[in-house]
Amino acid sequence: MHSVNAGDDDRTARARIRDAAIACFAARGVDGTSLKAIAEEAEVSQGLILHHFGTKKGLRTACDEYAVATIQESKTSVMGAGPQVDPLAAMRADSDGPPVMEYLARTLADGSPEVAALVDGIVEAADAALAEGVKSGMLKPIDQPREVAIVLTLWSLGLLALHRHAERLLGVDIIGPPEERARYVRIAMEALGRGLFTDEAYQHARDALAAPDEERRS
Amino acid sequence: MHSVNAGDDDRTARARIRDAAIACFAARGVDGTSLKAIAEEAEVSQGLILHHFGTKKGLRTACDEYAVATIQESKTSVMGAGPQVDPLAAMRADSDGPPVMEYLARTLADGSPEVAALVDGIVEAADAALAEGVKSGMLKPIDQPREVAIVLTLWSLGLLALHRHAERLLGVDIIGPPEERARYVRIAMEALGRGLFTDEAYQHARDALAAPDEERRS
DNA sequence: AATATAACTGATCACATAGTCAGTCTCAAG
DNA sequence: CTTGAGACTGACTATGTGATCAGTTATATT
Known part of the structure; x- marks a missing residue:
């Protein structure tokens, strides 16, 4: 009993x-x-x-730690296969375990230190993946590689946080299995892969944005 | 009294x-x-x-309605200036009123119907802006314009939901005034404007993704 | 078997919560 | 002046909350 x-x-x-x-x-x-x-x-x-x-907070912390560990685990295992463009693709919760991805989606916004550290780690991985992609000639050289890695990561994680909107608008459950997310990857590829601006429009926009006060380069 | x-x-x-x-x-x-x-x-x-x-729920609904109305208002006023690439740029809360943007960031994830309708509206605006951009020759033709509009919107709003992470990692308060967000716009422009992939890599990835069902192990 | 240690329960506590209610105050209309 | 309606308050209620605790059962060690 x-x-x-x-x-x-x-x-x-x-x-x-x-x-x-x-x-x-x-x-x-x-x-x-x-x-x-x-x-x-x-x-x-x-x-x-x-x-x-x-305490309840202690339980919350334990949940954070478990979720982070689970994701880190699947992340490193996927990482072995090669550099990944989409940070989200590196995160896949086991279907049998607790709903770690949903949990993360909920808690991403109300920032616990554990989740913040996880985000930092994902940024690092994305940064490395970008550098690798540039080195291998898959990606164009990037002016602000770290900043781009950060923004790409936060876009992915932000979409995760808003996955219910994505499901409603796109009909894609980005938390689900890889085949479910294929449509999203294709859309992201169209936006991120070739870019949206025409060449001259991009040059123009770039010049306009570069003008301001200070320049920050690595 | x-x-x-x-x-x-x-x-x-x-x-x-x-x-x-x-x-x-x-x-x-x-x-x-x-x-x-x-x-x-x-x-x-x-x-x-x-x-x-x-009830408290009634208060919550009133807050949603007010926030949505406030944002819709500033959105339409900004829209008059011309098509906007970044959906977030169209949203600007008055500095004197209640912190509508922070409120929205908090409530974006736990989907109320009012906020969902707001998101839908922003998607529509982004869709129209994209079409306008293509028509004016600023943007390249887009295969899946609506889907791209949805993803771009959710990326922006997701970043809004994660603005604390953005502040920590990027040092940019994307809720703040336009000049504060300039750095973010430049980063987003580098990723979205010209694209990240080299031409051949993009073609390759595109072909791989076009295949209906394939196990994608890079 | 004896004993210590950890797992586990159910009753209970102090407190915070959303919501109710009776009644007061303000103000405008008759 | 009278009256009625809405704004407004403060006390109250019923319930749910996280947390405490004494006591019971299981497991492991010797």
């Missing part, structure tokens, strides 16, 4: 609580989720949650 | 409550804000909030 396992679930109670919390937080937000709801979802008592995590 | 106005503030109490709610919601989120906190901020009793708005 009071065993470590409950039902046919072989996860430890601690893991079950964490996963339940991630699911609840992803679905209704951290503030919108009570410990009671998590306890019911994990089929444990509410007291056990606090026994394991101390 | 019980007059319509309080202190030297000539807004109606109803407007003061709404503005205070927007400020609190923007700062700490809707769920993280109590009616008591709003009442204190607006210098009214908590009962008056419910007298005017019925």
Whole structure:
């Protein structure tokens, strides 16, 4: 009865609580989720949650750490295959585990230090991937490579945060499996790959933007 | 004492409550804000909030409507100046009013119908702007103009939702005044304007993506 | 088997919350 | 002046919250 396992679930109670919390937080937000709801979802008592995590904030932190670790893991495994243009492509949550991507989408905006560090790491990876792409001749030389890496990363993650809008407008669940995201990648490729401006319009815009006060180059 | 106005503030109490709610919601989120906190901020009793708005949800809806109306207003006024590439540039909150942009950034992700409608409207505007740009020869022809308009809009709005990350990584407050955002525009221009891929790499990637279903392992 | 340690529960606490209500005050119209 | 309606308040309620705690059960160690 009071065993470590409950039902046919072989996860430890601690893991079950964490996963339940991630699911609840992803679905209704951290503030919108009570410990009671998590306890019911994990089929444990509410007291056990606090026994394991101390406070709700502690649970939140544990969720952040787990999500970050999960994503880092899949990121490095995907990274081995070669440089990736789309930072999002490097992030793929296991379909069987807790909904890490949804959780991240929810918590990206209300900045915890753990998530901030994750974002920083993704930027670094994107920066490296861009440099690699330039070196291999796949990408054009970039004037502000780091800044471009940052913006590309935040565009991707921002789209993740707004994935419900993307689903409504585009009919694409960018959190879903790779084949579901293929349409998005094609659209992104059209915008980012060849560029939108005509050559002369780009030169003109560039000159107009370059004019201001100070110049920041690497 | 019980007059319509309080202190030297000539807004109606109803407007003061709404503005205070927007400020609190923007700062700490809707769920993280109590009616008591709003009442204190607006210098009214908590009962008056419910007298005017019925429920907290009603207040939230009123905030959404006000924010949407404010942004729509500035959007159309900016639109008169000509087609805009960056959807964000069309949105500028008055510096004196409540922090509408911060509020929008907070609420973009937890989709209310009002905000969803606003997003749809911005997409329409971006779509029209793209078409205009193509027509005037500023932009290259676009294969999937509507989809590109959607993605560009969501990238911009997603960046807005993640503006704290942008500030940390880029040192740019994209909510701030236009001159503050100039650096971001230059970066976005480098990525979107001329494109990142070399010509042959783009052709190659494009061909690879055009194939209906393929397992893409780079 | 004995014992210590950790897992776990359910009752309970103090507190914050959204919402209700009775009644006061202001002001304008009759 | 009277009256009625809406603005407004402060006390109140019912409920939900995170957290505490005493006590119980399981697991591991010896």
